[in-house]
Amino acid sequence: MRAPDPDEDVYAERLMRRGAPKGDFPERGTEARVAYQLVHDELMLDGISRMNLATFCTTWVEPEVRMLMDESIDKNMIDKDEYPQTAELERRCVRMLADLWHVPEPSDPVGISTTGSSEAAMLAGLAAKFSWRARREAEGRPTDRPNLVCGPVQVCWEKFALYFDVELRRIPLSGDTYVMTPDDVDRYCDENTIMVVCNFAQTFTGLFEDVSGVAAALDRFEERTGHDIPLHVDGASGAFTAPFVSPDLVWDFRLPRVRSINASGHKTGLAPLGSGWAMWRRKADLPEELVFQVDYLGGNQATFNLNFSRPGGQVVTQYYDFVRLGREGYRMIHSATHETARHLAEGVRAMGPFDLVHDGHPDRGIGAVSWRLVGDEPFTPYDLADRLRTRGWLVPAYPLPADRDSEAVQRVLVRHGFSRDMSDLLLEDIESAIEHLRTHPPSVPLGRDEAGGFNHGARSVIDRADVPSPRPARESRR
Incomplete structure (x- = not known):
C-alpha cells in the first residue's frame, strides 16, 4: 500500500x-x-431541510449553537459526576420550564431532559401507568386492563400502548371537528383509564385541543364516578409557543387536572435535534420505583430515561437558547412565524380550491397552515404535493384519522427560518402547480392507495417521525 x-x-x-x-x-x-468527501457527496442527494415543510424540527440555528454542539460532542448527559456543569445546565432548564409552565412549586420541580418529546411522552405514560397500578393494588382491584384515552395522536402514543401493554382508546373524529373535544372524553373513560392525553398541538393539522375544556370534563367525571383521571398534555410544539404568543391561554399546570407535560426542545424550543423535556406537577406524580440509582459512573446518580448514554450538547444548546432569547426573544420569533403563517393562509385561501383547517392563529394552534382541497378539480392533494416536490418543497398530503379518513389534508409548518419571502415563493409555486395540473391533469390521479412508492399509505411525503400512521387503532382488548 x-x-x-x-x-x-x-x-x-x-x-x-x-x-x-x-x-x-x-x-x-x-x-x-x-x-469525508465521499460521504459529503452522497449527502448532497438528501433534500434541503429548510424546504421540508412537513417536519416540525429545527432546521436553522445560529453559528454559536453549532460551536457549542461541536464543543459538547464528548459530553455524556447520563454521567453527571464527570460532567457536573452540563448537569447543572439541565437543572437550570428544568427550573426555567417549571416557571414557564406554572408548576405550583417551581423552585423544586420534577422534570428531566430526554432525546425528544416521544421519549418524554413515554416516560409520562409509564409514570401514569405505575401510579394507576399502585392505586388499584392498594384498593385490591385488578391491574390487567389499563387504557389510555386520546384523540388523533402522534405515533409515539401508538408505540407506548404497544410496548407497554396499554389499550389505546383513540376517539374518532366526528362531524366537522378535527380534534378531540371535551364532550367526547366521558364516553371513553372508566376506572382503568391511566390518563387522558391532550394534543397541544395536533400533528395532523397544527390545531390545539381544548385542554381546559377536557380538564373540566374530567372534573365532572370524577364528581360522578369518583375516578380521578390524570390529564397529560402532549405539548410537543405548543408548549414552546403558547407561553410567549398566547400567555392567557390556560393549558398547563395552572389547571390542577394537568399532572404532566412533554415537549420537544428541538421543535419550537429551537434547539438542535435530540432535545426533549418531561415535567410533572409534583413529586407524587412520578413514582419512585421508576427512578434508578446508578453508582458505577463515579457517583450515586438518579436516572429516569428509556436509554442510557446520550449526548449532552442538546441540553447545553437549549440552555443557550433560553439565555440568548429570553421571553422577549421567543415572543419575537414565534410572533414572526405566526404572522408568516397567517400571510400564507390568506394566500392559500385566495386561490379558491382550498378550505382552511388551520389558519395559523396563535390562539388556535402553532405556526402552521393546513387545508383541504374542495370543489371539482382534476387532481388530488397527493398530485399537488408531488408537483411541489419538483421545486424542492415537501408539503405533505395525508388522510385524516378515523372517522374522517376519506378526507385528505395538506400542512405547512412555518418554522424559525421560514421567512415572508419564502412563503411568497411557496405561494407562487402552489399557484403554478395548480395551473399545471389543471391544464395537464394526471391520467391517473395520485391517491392514498394509488401513489405507489411516493405515498405508501400517505406517509412517504411526510416526516415519518412527525406524523402518525393512518391505519385504524387496534381493537379494544376489553
Missing part, C-alpha cells in the same frame, strides 16, 4: 475510483479527506 499523497486530487484516490463500500465491511481504511 503506497503512502497517501496529500497533494493528490481527492477524486483520483482509490476509493473514489472504485466506489463506496455498500455491503461487506471494508478490509482497508482510507484517508480522512477522502472518506
Whole structure:
C-alpha cells in the first residue's frame, strides 16, 4: 500500500475510483479527506431541510449553537459526576420550564431532559401507568386492563400502548371537528383509564385541543364516578409557543387536572435535534420505583430515561437558547412565524380550491397552515404535493384519522427560518402547480392507495417521525 499523497486530487484516490463500500465491511481504511468527501457527496442527494415543510424540527440555528454542539460532542448527559456543569445546565432548564409552565412549586420541580418529546411522552405514560397500578393494588382491584384515552395522536402514543401493554382508546373524529373535544372524553373513560392525553398541538393539522375544556370534563367525571383521571398534555410544539404568543391561554399546570407535560426542545424550543423535556406537577406524580440509582459512573446518580448514554450538547444548546432569547426573544420569533403563517393562509385561501383547517392563529394552534382541497378539480392533494416536490418543497398530503379518513389534508409548518419571502415563493409555486395540473391533469390521479412508492399509505411525503400512521387503532382488548 503506497503512502497517501496529500497533494493528490481527492477524486483520483482509490476509493473514489472504485466506489463506496455498500455491503461487506471494508478490509482497508482510507484517508480522512477522502472518506469525508465521499460521504459529503452522497449527502448532497438528501433534500434541503429548510424546504421540508412537513417536519416540525429545527432546521436553522445560529453559528454559536453549532460551536457549542461541536464543543459538547464528548459530553455524556447520563454521567453527571464527570460532567457536573452540563448537569447543572439541565437543572437550570428544568427550573426555567417549571416557571414557564406554572408548576405550583417551581423552585423544586420534577422534570428531566430526554432525546425528544416521544421519549418524554413515554416516560409520562409509564409514570401514569405505575401510579394507576399502585392505586388499584392498594384498593385490591385488578391491574390487567389499563387504557389510555386520546384523540388523533402522534405515533409515539401508538408505540407506548404497544410496548407497554396499554389499550389505546383513540376517539374518532366526528362531524366537522378535527380534534378531540371535551364532550367526547366521558364516553371513553372508566376506572382503568391511566390518563387522558391532550394534543397541544395536533400533528395532523397544527390545531390545539381544548385542554381546559377536557380538564373540566374530567372534573365532572370524577364528581360522578369518583375516578380521578390524570390529564397529560402532549405539548410537543405548543408548549414552546403558547407561553410567549398566547400567555392567557390556560393549558398547563395552572389547571390542577394537568399532572404532566412533554415537549420537544428541538421543535419550537429551537434547539438542535435530540432535545426533549418531561415535567410533572409534583413529586407524587412520578413514582419512585421508576427512578434508578446508578453508582458505577463515579457517583450515586438518579436516572429516569428509556436509554442510557446520550449526548449532552442538546441540553447545553437549549440552555443557550433560553439565555440568548429570553421571553422577549421567543415572543419575537414565534410572533414572526405566526404572522408568516397567517400571510400564507390568506394566500392559500385566495386561490379558491382550498378550505382552511388551520389558519395559523396563535390562539388556535402553532405556526402552521393546513387545508383541504374542495370543489371539482382534476387532481388530488397527493398530485399537488408531488408537483411541489419538483421545486424542492415537501408539503405533505395525508388522510385524516378515523372517522374522517376519506378526507385528505395538506400542512405547512412555518418554522424559525421560514421567512415572508419564502412563503411568497411557496405561494407562487402552489399557484403554478395548480395551473399545471389543471391544464395537464394526471391520467391517473395520485391517491392514498394509488401513489405507489411516493405515498405508501400517505406517509412517504411526510416526516415519518412527525406524523402518525393512518391505519385504524387496534381493537379494544376489553
